[in-house]
Amino acid sequence: MKKKVISRFTMILFVIGLMTAIQFNTVNEPDSRDTRDVWEIRQELAREKQLHSELLSEIGTLDETLSKYEKAANDSPEQVLKETVEVLRQDAGLTEITGPGLEVHIEPSQEAIVTGQNIEQISPALLIRFVNEINRFKGIELSIDGKRVINTSPIRDINGRTAINGKPIGTPPFKMKIAAGTLDNAEKLSNHLKASPILDNFYIDNLSVNVMEPQEEITVEGYDGELELEYLEAAEEE
Incomplete structure (x- = not known):
């Protein structure tokens, strides 16, 4: 009888020890290990810094626009509004643009x-793959066979x-x-x-592709063309 009690007690202690060991390993070992080398981490850091720089630049542009509105509040707010609309038209690709660039x-x-x-x-x-290769560079304006490519431009097969x-x-x-913005960007x-x-x-x-x-x-x-403003509606005038 005494041997049975000892055996059961030993078995219980073994199970408790095994569960404790498993829990300890689970807590101390991460779910997934970061296997990236130093170069990959540096590239990721460079991308994040580039994104941070772009966001700061965009914030600066918006602050400048807001400052213009505040200065022109009593003078000519309509003129500032027109300038803002023109900038937005340029950003959307609705206007012709001339600057440093190249032909392919x-x-x-x-x-x-x-x-x-x-x-x-x-x-x-x-064609989509080639456009994506070009768009690795920021600030690119592109037209293909006389057709401007904007963010919403579909490239697809229509009737063959x-x-x-x-x-x-x-x-x-x-x-x-x-159009690449600067001659240096065009060369790169x-x-x-x-x-x-x-x-x-x-x-x-x-x-064949000839890069000029x-x-x-x-x-x-x-x-x-006409922009597809699926989720936008014109504001009613008061």
């Missing part, structure tokens, strides 16, 4: 021309043709025009695109 020419590849292969339109998927803003683009060759973008591995994907489709040298002035067309 999408053309049939020389191999396709020599061998007499049919040149088809650039696919929406490839690649279309931007619902309008089909031409079969290559055609131009892409990019040019070097980035020339070295990008995405260019190899164009050769597969019998196309940056220029002091590039004119990018304004968006000529």
Whole structure:
């Protein structure tokens, strides 16, 4: 009888010890370990600092606009309002813009021309990837085959043709025009695109990408469609 009691007591102590050990390991070991190396952490930190800088710049712009409204409260608030509307139209891509930038020419590849292969339109998927590659740089204004690309511009297949803003683009060759804000940014973008591995994907489709040298002035067309303001309504005048 005494042996049974000791055995049961020993078993209970063993179970309690096992549960304590499991709980201790659970508390002291994190759910997931950060396996990033120092370079990846530095890149993440650089992205966060860039975002912080952009937010500070935007706050500064809004403060400046507010200051203009306060100064013009008794003089000409209508003029300040007009200037603000014009700035917003520019930011939305509704106006033509001229500044430092570059052109990118999408053309049939020389191999396709020599061998007499049919040149088809650039696919929406490839065009979207290339636009995303360009948009890695901030402050970019872009038009493709004369069609302005804004934040809401759809790039998709319509009846077998690649279309931007619902309008089909031409079969290559055609131009892409990019305003980069400054000549320095244009040169950085040019070097980035020339070295990008995405260019190899164009050769597969019998196309080539010629990134032209940056220029002091590039004119990018304004968006000529109607903005889809699904969640906005015009305010009624009092």
